[in-house]
Amino acid sequence: MSKTVGIGITGGIAVYKIAELLSRLKKDDIDVIVMMTESATKFVAPLTFRTLSGREVLTDLWQESQEWKVQHIGVAEALDLLVIAPATANFIAKMAHGIADDLLSTVVLANTAPVLVAPAMNSNMYKNAVVQDNIKKLRAYGCRIMEPDTGILACGSSGPGRLPEVGDIYEEIKRLLFTKKDLLGKRLMVNAGTTCEDIDPVRFICNRGTGKMGYCIAQEAVNRGADVLLVTGRSHLEPPKDVKVFNVWGAEEMCEVMLKYQPACDIIIGAAAVGDFKIAQVAEQKIKKQDDRSEILVVELVGTPDILKEMGKNKVPNQILVGFAAETQNLIENAQKKLKTKNLDFIVANDITMEGAGFASDTNIVSLIERSGEIKSLPKMSKQDVAMAIIDKVAELLKKN
Numbered sequence: 001m002s003k004t005v006g007i008g009i010t011g012g013i014a015v016y017k018i019a020e021l022l023s024r025l026k027k028d029d030i031d032v033i034v035m036m037t038e039s040a041t042k043f044v045a046p047l048t049f050r051t052l053s054g055r056e057v058l059t060d061l062w063q064e065s066q067e068w069k070v071q072h073i074g075v076a077e078a079l080d081l082l083v084i085a086p087a088t089a090n091f092i093a094k095m096a097h098g099i100a101d102d103l104l105s106t107v108v109l110a111n112t113a114p115v116l117v118a119p120a121m122n123s124n125m126y127k128n129a130v131v132q133d134n135i136k137k138l139r140a141y142g143c144r145i146m147e148p149d150t151g152i153l154a155c156g157s158s159g160p161g162r163l164p165e166v167g168d169i170y171e172e173i174k175r176l177l178f179t180k181k182d183l184l185g186k187r188l189m190v191n192a193g194t195t196c197e198d199i200d201p202v203r204f205i206c207n208r209g210t211g212k213m214g215y216c217i218a219q220e221a222v223n224r225g226a227d228v229l230l231v232t233g234r235s236h237l238e239p240p241k242d243v244k245v246f247n248v249w250g251a252e253e254m255c256e257v258m259l260k261y262q263p264a265c266d267i268i269i270g271a272a273a274v275g276d277f278k279i280a281q282v283a284e285q286k287i288k289k290q291d292d293r294s295e296i297l298v299v300e301l302v303g304t305p306d307i308l309k310e311m312g313k314n315k316v317p318n319q320i321l322v323g324f325a326a327e328t329q330n331l332i333e334n335a336q337k338k339l340k341t342k343n344l345d346f347i348v349a350n351d352i353t354m355e356g357a358g359f360a361s362d363t364n365i366v367s368l369i370e371r372s373g374e375i376k377s378l379p380k381m382s383k384q385d386v387a388m389a390i391i392d393k394v395a396e397l398l399k400k401n
């Protein structure tokens with residue numbers, strides 16, 4: 001059955017590039033409904049898109065429609081995918097805050113199909129904390145946000161903010177439209193974030209884990225049809241929709257929850273930054289600071305359970321177990337050792353000393369190492385794309401089972 005894509009065009013110089021995108025989609029027999037904001041129409045006349053799409057271009061909330069009784073609702077219901085490209089800072093802000101004051105923003109709110117956003121703007125605007133916060137919000141609401149390209153911008157400055165290559169947007173649209181539901185009927189459990197260990201009723205120790213990688217995995221697994229359990233330690237992120245969330249505090253609690261659900265899972269991925277130590281004796285009362293500030297306070301630490309290792313011991317037949325190895329030296333060698341001792345099917349190794357890899361970063365540079373010894377090294381990519389590669393590998397192993 002033919003697919004219908006809505007392309008929402010907002011007002012930036014990159015509007016003209018959408019003509020090429022539209023023509024490529026039409027060649028694939030994809031039905032495209034073009035919607036433009038008023039400012040977008042100042043850059044390229046709607047006639048261009050009307051000619052290429054073979055449909056009326058929608059610009060006005062109050063426009064009479066032959067096709068739909070209530071235009072913005074009818075359009076939203078017809079869509080298999082909504083693409084916003086180019087997405088201006090203003091329109092991203094409107095999306096992040098649910099503002100619906102024109103045709104396109106109203107369709108965005110009424111839409112229930114997946115959303116792809118391709119930002120394009122001046123790099124200072126793109127880097128602005130408000131814009132970044134809004135982009136984060138959209139990600140948390142489940143939108144797929146493409147990274148803008150870096151280069152010379154129309155305003156003469158250089159930096160991130162160029163509309164991603166039309167070919168890349170096209171590929172992404174095709175991927176989202178035809179995403180395989182290859183995890184349908186499978187239950188996947190992933191842990192994420194950092195575990196915390198109490199020192200006293202006020203203080204605790206934790207680590208640099210943010211939950212980004214694990215939350216991206218949960219999102220990707222849901223997209224591919226899995227029933228997902230997210231066991232999360234401390235993280236400030238909004239969990240993806242349609243995921244069953246267990247909030248936990250310490251490593252022991254995380255381990256208990258995961259062991260309980262392990263027998264019911266087909267796939268388990270350990271993306272959490274689990275603390276290796278806890279406080280031997282948690283103080284019942286807040287520890288008072290000493291007047292003599294040179295005095296050394298000794299806190300004894302003991303080991304926490306290695307959750308993945310425990311799960312490796314209790315592995316159910318055909319269950320796929322995946323871990324991470326964040327290393328600062330001898331990456332492959334150390335990762336291979338962990339793969340064996342934890343009885344994993346594959347391990348995702350990353351050298352956290354590299355720029356653009358590891359904790360808190362939005363990108364990661366990883367290698368997927370299998371039991372057979374096969375190593376697949378991936379270039380620097382967004383954590384969403386890394387999640388995709390991990391789930392691809394899981395799907396490949398499921399097929400072999």
Ligand code: C5P
Nearest residue numbers: 270271272274305306307308323324325
């Ligand atoms: O041994 P190391 O901590 O480097 O292994 C990292 C992998 O093991 C990660 O997947 C992490 O989630 C998991 N892990 C665990 N329990 C621990 C420590 C790490 O499950 N106590």
